[in-house]
Amino acid sequence: MTVLVFLDPGFPEGRLADGSEPQLMATDLGATRGDGIFESMLAVDGKPRKMAAHLDRLGSSAQALDLVPPARDAWERAVATALAQLMLQAGPGEAVVKLLLTRGAEGAASPTAWVAASPLPAGSRERTADGLAVLLLDRGYDSTLAERAPWLLLGAKTLSYAVNMAALRYAKANGADDVIFTSSDGKVLEGPTSSVILAVEEDGVKTLLTPELESGILPGTTQRALFDAAEAAGWARGYGPLEPVHLMEADAVWLVSSIRLLAPVTSIDGTPISSSPALTEELTSLLREALSEA
Numbered sequence: 001m002t003v004l005v006f007l008d009p010g011f012p013e014g015r016l017a018d019g020s021e022p023q024l025m026a027t028d029l030g031a032t033r034g035d036g037i038f039e040s041m042l043a044v045d046g047k048p049r050k051m052a053a054h055l056d057r058l059g060s061s062a063q064a065l066d067l068v069p070p071a072r073d074a075w076e077r078a079v080a081t082a083l084a085q086l087m088l089q090a091g092p093g094e095a096v097v098k099l100l101l102t103r104g105a106e107g108a109a110s111p112t113a114w115v116a117a118s119p120l121p122a123g124s125r126e127r128t129a130d131g132l133a134v135l136l137l138d139r140g141y142d143s144t145l146a147e148r149a150p151w152l153l154l155g156a157k158t159l160s161y162a163v164n165m166a167a168l169r170y171a172k173a174n175g176a177d178d179v180i181f182t183s184s185d186g187k188v189l190e191g192p193t194s195s196v197i198l199a200v201e202e203d204g205v206k207t208l209l210t211p212e213l214e215s216g217i218l219p220g221t222t223q224r225a226l227f228d229a230a231e232a233a234g235w236a237r238g239y240g241p242l243e244p245v246h247l248m249e250a251d252a253v254w255l256v257s258s259i260r261l262l263a264p265v266t267s268i269d270g271t272p273i274s275s276s277p278a279l280t281e282e283l284t285s286l287l288r289e290a291l292s293e294a
């Protein structure tokens with residue numbers, strides 16, 4: 001079940017549309033060229049989580065693509081309409097809320113913008129809780145390319161996710177669950193739909209590490225929320241460059257994202273790595289608490 005709400009100037013609260021009927025022009029450049037951006041956000045019992053951070057990132061992605069997004073309050077009202085409708089249809093619980101913005105139908109002067117809300121598929125988080133077998137896959141460019149080649153839109157959350165989905169299929173076809181991309185100069189980047197975080201403890205100092213944002217990765221809103229919450233709880237934080245050896249030697253590694261939260265990695269390229277259910281539990285509860293306030 002998917003509730004759709006289009007951002008339409010004639011409908012200040014957003015225009016509800018039937019999710020089981022076609023709604024987009026077949027010439028929409030989001031569909032024909034992947035020319036658009038999106039956000040995936042968690043909602044719990046009708047309340048969006050860290051919406052401001054998602055709207056900030058939507059704004060940066062829009063800027064990278066020279067798209068003019070609708071105003072923040074228009075998104076906020078459309079999300080509220082979608083979630084109210086979802087609560088009516090599906091009741092309370094966790095939901096996936098997508099914000100989508102395309103360059104619009106060919107020849108049209110305005111972008112297409114809509115919100116799609118659906119219940120979190122049952123069991124989807126539990127499936128990753130036992131741990132992920134991950135493959136390291138080469139993304140084919142070096143970690144300094146983002147600065148030199150802004151037209152590649154590295155770091156923007158574009159609708160062109162075909163490569164990310166192909167990487168996940170490649171992992172599944174090769175007996176793994178997920179992927180961590182590496183750069184051609186051997187740096188750890190991110191997952192196809194997640195940020196990479198690792199924990200190390202040295203001389204009694206617990207530290208969370210993640211690759212540096214300048215390496216052409218998407219700035220993760222979950223990674224940031226978790227780092228802030230962990231720092232407030234006494235953890236140190238650090239940013240890469242990280243290499244595969246750091247993953248192999250860490251006390252624990254997770255793939256994190258808005259919907260999945262923390263998914264522990266238990267093997268890399270078939271080699272078991274250290275994981276810690278206690279750390280996963282500690283950090284998940286810190287994150288959930290932070291999210292309930294964001």
Ligand SMILES: Cc1ncc(COP(=O)(O)O)c(C=O)c1O
Nearest residue numbers: 193194195218220221222257258
């Ligand atoms: C490529 C990529 N990196 C990182 C993330 C994690 O971002 P967030 O924590 O904001 O969901 C995502 C989320 O879908 C992603 O697609």
